[in-house]
Amino acid sequence: SQQGEEDPQALSIQEGENATMNCSYKTSINNLQWYRQNSGRGLVHLILIRSNEREKHSGRLRVTLDTSKKSSSLLITASRAADTASYFCATGMYSGGGADGLTFGKGTHLIIQP
């Protein structure tokens, strides 16, 4: 079953605008990660935020995490055509119980219009 749920499912904006996508999850986590996927290819890791962190930046990316609301947001500033892709949040929870792996949401499809 999916742990994370991204919102919106699809987003279309003009080049240069900011894009915000949200992720909600259901259980406790150690970390939350964001990945990008272009046209059904492999995923590229963007950023990891740990459960004791509230905000993290990487270049044009800003991620926030609110563990009390079990939600995260990814902000991409000054969007470019090359940012067109699907974005997935994934939660990681280490339990040592033999079923540990990342749990992905269904993704937000972002389209940047030139």
Add this chain to the structure above:
Amino acid sequence: KAGVTQTPRYLIKTRGQQVTLSCSPISGHRSVSWYQQTPGQGLQFLFEYFSETQRNKGNFPGRFSGRQFSNSRSEMNVSTLELGDSALYLCASSFGLATDTQYFGPGTRLTVL
């Protein structure tokens, strides 16, 4: 440093056949995880191998199996293929845990007819 590689990139099989997919992790990474991606179910964790041992397993039937070799290369096998096994199979490697940052390969697109 070379990235994660997967072979073959595309595969077409018929129902009832079996298939083996291969993955070479980033040099130095000992953890290799496999994921299945379908339009309906999204990305789902299959299993993770570390030091030639299956360390973690997702909720998939026993038809899905894997192994890891001493050089950390991994193979995934699916027996008695079903139409619903058509998917993009992604391999990922990491230095540590299956829940750490994962470095994904380009995937193998499996079509079952």
